[in-house]
Amino acid sequence: MNAPSDRPSHPDPASVYAYDSHEFGRGVTFFDAIYAFSATLLITNLDAPEPAAWRSLQGLSEAGIGTQLFGFALSFVVIAVFWRTNVRMMRNLTGLDRPTTAINLLAAGLVILIPFTTQGISDPATQDYALPTALYALNIMLAALAQIALGWVGQHRGLNRVTPIGRERTAALVNAWLTPTVFAVSIPVTLAFGPAAGQWTWLTVAVAQLPLARYHRRHPAAVAST
Template sequence: METEPATAERHYARDTLEFARAFTFFDAVYAFALTLLVVNIDPPEAADWTSPSALLGSGLEWQLLGFAISFSVIAVFWRVNHRIVAGFRALSPGTITANLVAIAFVVLIPFSTQGVSDVETADAPLAVAVYALDISCAVLAQAALFYVARHDGVLAHPLPRRADRAKLLDTLTIPAIFLVSIPIAYAWGADAGRWTWALLIVVGPISGRLTSRRVARIVAEDAAARGIRSEPDA
């Protein structure tokens, strides 16, 4: 009687119940993290409901801004995680563990949001540092998840390694900007540190476009080297 290799036994194929359970669990944790963000919004006093200006002047505007930013951040993390896992043909113990580490940092985002959105702590450089470190670790953990999947051989359609390195460099622009904001916050204040994050609005799209072109060129060169003629996308 033939037996499958030990490594195959530890992989959960995409069409198995175990894969579906893990995928559902990961999605549920992201939903839970999004829900936790509302805890950072303190209910205003009764007197603050007399007018919109009084309501916003109670500090609610900063908490709502922090909620909106972190909601968007967690949603982006979920989309990235969904895209990564969607490219798996199976789950391995390594990818499950790596994903748990990644979502652990995501679950911490409501906590780190408290520091940068509360009027009593928003001006503290430490609040900026904690938030920046949390986001940076979450991004790096997501990147590590992909490389664990590649190492374990569960990627459905792996790209050339040069293409993966190009994508990694693009990903590293996010933690780089967040980490740079920490010394800026301590040197010039928390507001300056937070404004540093706005660089992502410019740097992100530019880096993304350049990376997409580089990856396409690498894939075409790899196909040519293999003697395969690449067809343009429909």
């Protein structure tokens, strides 16, 4: 029996929408629209305060508008980062076939859920519960894992233009796995110590991204497939 090969498989060209094809362009437009719609849906989590609350900043703060704006801003940045990552990954593909399209749809579907889980962490009535923060972290973790799967399947199917090696591969893996790992760790932290502790854990991503960003500016190939 022959040992399984680690070399990428090559799909039937007839089943692949090439990068310069009309179908590939339609796919990119469709996914871009999903990310844009998800970001727009975040506005539905902002509830207009009672008229009396508009008399002062203190009144607006007591009405919970600060918490809602924090949830809006956080998730807007998160969705923008997911969109930017998707743009990079689509540029790195020579085409789309059924597996890559299916995984991209899964990632997009998980991004669509972000406005829903954002409601739990931004609503003053539920923000102090651990479960909303844990579900939000789970949502982000799964969306990040889906994008990792897209890069892996693209490589396995022989559709990636660039596959980093050596130090660039290590940097790419660290960059890709940082977000799902931190958000996965934040779930037990949240359940054990409360939502504030879990949300502070998320800052690890921003802190760790600083040296990674400097490395990626010097080695752009390390970002191409992540």
